[in-house]
Amino acid sequence: MKDFNYSIPTKIFFGVDKINVLGSQIKNYGSRVLLVYGGGSIKKNGLYNKVIENLKENNISFWELPGVDPNPRVTSVRIGVDLCRENSIDIVLAVGGGSSIDCAKVIAAAVNYPGDAWDIVLDPRRIKGVLPIASVLTLAATGSEMDAGAVITNLDTNEKLGTGHPDMAPRFSILDPTYTFTVPANQTAAGTADIMSHIFEVYFNNTESAYLQNRMAEAMLKTCINYGRKAIDEPENYEARANLMWTSSLAINGLLSYGKDAKWSVHPMEHELSAFYDITHGVGLAILTPAWMNYVLSENTIDKFVEYGVNVWDIDKTLDKETIAHKAIERTKEYFISLGIPAALREVGIGEEKLEIMAKQATSRGSIGNFKVLEAEDVLNIFKAAL
Amino acid sequence: MKDFNYSIPTKIFFGVDKINVLGSQIKNYGSRVLLVYGGGSIKKNGLYNKVIENLKENNISFWELPGVDPNPRVTSVRIGVDLCRENSIDIVLAVGGGSSIDCAKVIAAAVNYPGDAWDIVLDPRRIKGVLPIASVLTLAATGSEMDAGAVITNLDTNEKLGTGHPDMAPRFSILDPTYTFTVPANQTAAGTADIMSHIFEVYFNNTESAYLQNRMAEAMLKTCINYGRKAIDEPENYEARANLMWTSSLAINGLLSYGKDAKWSVHPMEHELSAFYDITHGVGLAILTPAWMNYVLSENTIDKFVEYGVNVWDIDKTLDKETIAHKAIERTKEYFISLGIPAALREVGIGEEKLEIMAKQATSRGSIGNFKVLEAEDVLNIFKAAL
Structure with missing residues (x-):
């Protein structure tokens, strides 16, 4: 067995209706949230409303970055970074599968980087001062909900690259298997x-x-x-x-x-x-x-x-x-x-x-x-x- | 699968000579250490000296509670609690197997409890404000190095009882398998x-x-x-x-x-x-x-x-x-x-x-x-x- 340094800090709230902990958990990190999600599926299945209601009940302000694509684009990351900077976001919350979570991670990692977000994909050593990240998972696949990596696509250069930093591990992730019932x-x-x-x-x-x-x-x-x-x-x-x-x-x-x-x-x-x-x-x-x-x-x-x-x-x-x-x-x-x-x-x-x-x-x-x-x-x- | 809330915050440093991280890790929590250990085995196999040297190199002050028995006694816990209070200890470091770690945990949990340490074994709900705990493991057995429980024996009452609190999980544990080479x-x-x-x-x-x-x-x-x-x-x-x-x-x-x-x-x-x-x-x-x-x-x-x-x-x-x-x-x-x-x-x-x-x-x-x-x-x- 090789030597290793183990650290898996992400908290997992697993089970039906665990969404109820969302607001109280977010408050550990602040009160201004950037909500990152993909297409319309979370609106169709009612999860979007549950998230919004929970945030409002807990007096948490939020801004939204919808439309994150599968194979998430660096262009989405850039928009998210601007939203974070303009609105003094405390925590980036992804609601979706690996694409939304990966996008949220790189947004959180790029906010405090003065150059273009693609730079930190090309060279993760540039990552410093990552905003807290959390996720509500809707797809069993990438594992991004509990790891410290992300994969981002740059369609201009036909590149799809992985990046990562220990602080890119979500602080917490909510795993309610019923949210995957509607996955085709x-x-x-x-x-x-x-x-x-x-x-x-x-x-x-x-x-x-x-x-x-x-x-x-x-x-x-x-x-x-x-x-x-x-x-x-x-x-x-x-x-x-x-x-x-x-x-x-x-x-x-x-x-x-x-x-x-x-x-x-x-x-x-x-x-x-x-x-x-x-x-x-x-x-x-x-x-x-x-x-x-x-x-x-x-x-x-x-x-x-x-x-x-x-x-x-x-x-x-x-x-x-x-x-x-x-x-x-x-x-x-x-x-x-x-x-x-x-x-x-x-x-x-x-x-x-x-x-x-x-x-x-x-x-x-x-x-x-x-x-x-x-x-x-x-x-x-x-x-x-x-x- | 039942619902659960997962949190395993202990960092693990696994491998040969990982003891070298000891001082730098301890400094994340303070500079005054109570060292808890058992019989003479760590003195015989040289681990005691390695620990002491590392602490000294890092200008960390330490006090010692030796002689923790297998099936650790509440009497040892009481002595440890006094040492912590008298010396404003920041972190309790166990060097040994489950007995030393369990003893360290209950010491750390009892320091801020005004009554007798046995009370918090009888009723873990009394535990509040646990000192940080760390361990250097020398025996593969109890798993105390990565969980939040402890078992303490009271020979006066013939009781051996478990107690626990989320904050009793060690902040970090050093697992060097070579330290178990001398285990009989x-x-x-x-x-x-x-x-x-x-x-x-x-x-x-x-x-x-x-x-x-x-x-x-x-x-x-x-x-x-x-x-x-x-x-x-x-x-x-x-x-x-x-x-x-x-x-x-x-x-x-x-x-x-x-x-x-x-x-x-x-x-x-x-x-x-x-x-x-x-x-x-x-x-x-x-x-x-x-x-x-x-x-x-x-x-x-x-x-x-x-x-x-x-x-x-x-x-x-x-x-x-x-x-x-x-x-x-x-x-x-x-x-x-x-x-x-x-x-x-x-x-x-x-x-x-x-x-x-x-x-x-x-x-x-x-x-x-x-x-x-x-x-x-x-x-x-x-x-x-x-x-």
Whole structure:
């Protein structure tokens, strides 16, 4: 097990009607709120009204930044920063999924930075003096509600990049699984794939001495597999929604990566797909994952795939290693298909045209991954295999 | 999954020589430290000197409370409280295992309570204004390094009781697995049994919708089983010591119990054994656990034992339920024996004499457990079965 410094300070209020704590929690940080949210879904399902009522009851002033896109844009961040500065905002509150939360995080981190917000995405070391952040979660996917990272897209430059700072972890997040009852099937599927990918990114790793973390990762993968399809078939199945929601937070809050030396692979590849084609992040991940698995499977890595196949997919451990590994990858692919996710890049409108430039850009900040180190050529091969 | 409010604020510095952060971390809370520790082991293995040197280098003043016993006494707490008051202590630092940390916690919680320290053990609602607490851990067992509880013994009244307050969670804990290299075999075994018992207390539970928590519990149990014997056979096996140490913290910091309605069973029973006979806590737990399992196994609970047997002990799931359940309990008992722990109360000098009074006292604050609710008579039956 590698050395680590653990700090997961975000408080979680989990359960039905936990929205009731919103005002009292916000008051710990101030009385002037910037409300960040996406499209109209929170207005349609009534959550917007609940939030507004609660803020008003608690005499909290608020300003609004609506219309944050999936794959949130730096242009939204800039508008939010101006709103914060003009209105002396104390705390940035995201109501939505990972896009709204990521946008809120970078707004909060950019307010006290004198230059353009994109600078702190390019270089997180510039982040100082982050405003408090909080979230009301409406989608089980990114885990942004409990981690210190954010991903922002710059459509001008076709860049989708991650940034982060310890103070970007939300002070608190409200997780009410009933708010995900109205999430449509395709978003539930993509969210589940996103959670699973976060787990894969640290599970497929060479730090074998992190036994505990590996077993916990399997616990979370099994939870996704057990409930992903169920949440699609029965959108109001509380048990399914609750398990997925809590797994989304724990999968990426550090619990699985502390003690490992994990460098991600599939996420940086997918970010290029989203940056160039604006596809749904989780869909891109689900398409790339089996292709990546097949590509990195080798004599050096096969034991990890065997572990995965036996412990997660319950594949007969008396079979030979090769068979178990291939079955495990096949099961992964079939599972994503069973969620209704497209299985190939062409199905989401991505052809060969930009594969090379995307592969190059995916590795523009250096090689990616460390389970198997990937250079531009490797990424291109994986893209091609996923066509 | 039940509703919960999650807050695990303790920072963990995990790894070799993390003691180097001690002074800089303490300075976040003040410059006057009460050092709480047990017998001479930290002096023998050099840790005491490292702590003192680090404090001196950082110009931190310190006072000492040595000699904290296993099953720490309220008499030690009282001395510590006086030391804190006389010397305007800013932070209480435990160096040791759960006993030293628990003692430090109750000292920190009692300083600002005007009455006797035992009062706040009897009624935690009296706790207000807890001094900051920190720990340097030397034993993987109680998990006190990352939770908000403490257990204190009053030998005058033969009481061993738990208390707790959110502010009693250490601000930070230093976990260097090499500090457990010198832990003797019997303590390593008892510590492992203690960790496993913390997991059992929430795993054997009727909140079946907490699927994620159940799978994580199994992950931690497997880790204990994988490394307990190894740490005894190879005391300086870093991987084994590291996995046990981190599991000790995660097993009881709330991660497994958030989302469940867990009321403990075996711990309150064992506390009576330790209160009356001052035996090692983990040994008492290991002796009682299989007896408790056999006693609570019924038509209502058998599915949980099957889940346990199949997922943790890899018992053939095609066998009939009864067989799996009994095998699972047998494997548990055999595992504790394989660690060198006595298997019966008589082996640790406990006969029939006080069983009745201990059973009565175990339930003096009401019935215990909720997997199966236990009254005094049930506890007596379990004690007898463990003789």
